[in-house]
Amino acid sequence: MSVEVGSPVEGLAAALSEVPDPVFSQAMVGPGVAVKPSGGRADAVAPVAGTVATLHPHAFVIATSDGTAILVHLGIDTVKLKGEGFELHVAKGDVVQAGQRIVTWDPTEVESHGHSSICPVIALDVVPEALADLREDGQVIAGDPLFVVD
DSSP states (O other): OOEEEEOSSSEEEEEGGGSSSHHHHTTSSOOEEEEEEOSSSEEEEOSSSEEEEEEETTEEEEEOTTSOEEEEEOSSSGGGGTTTTOEEOSOTTOEEOTTOEEEEEOHHHHHHTTOOOOEEEEEETOOGGGEESOOOSSEEOTTOEEEEEO
């Protein structure tokens, strides 16, 4: 079963190689696409329908009914902000729909603390060949397709 993964934020789609963190840029946690978010306070939404498997202010994982797990990381080194500037709208274990608001945050505020606001969107525990239709450039709005997991 194919899973279409949508953008969690509005911004510019980019290759993972552009993420300033080797864990993501070298696809150590899995393949995917990054999004350079538009500035200003905004919502990060679920990229797929499923269950909130992991939830931190700066990152979350949604597991689909077939077991595909998608990680969204809001910025790089944002764990150092200890949740400041992030507002959670769901709890771990919640069932969510694609496009549902998960976290409200401010990419401009993240950058003001010296961190990159780029958002890796990663398919966990899959081989790079399992991804199709990668969108690695151009403007996206929240919900626009970034890639398909086959």
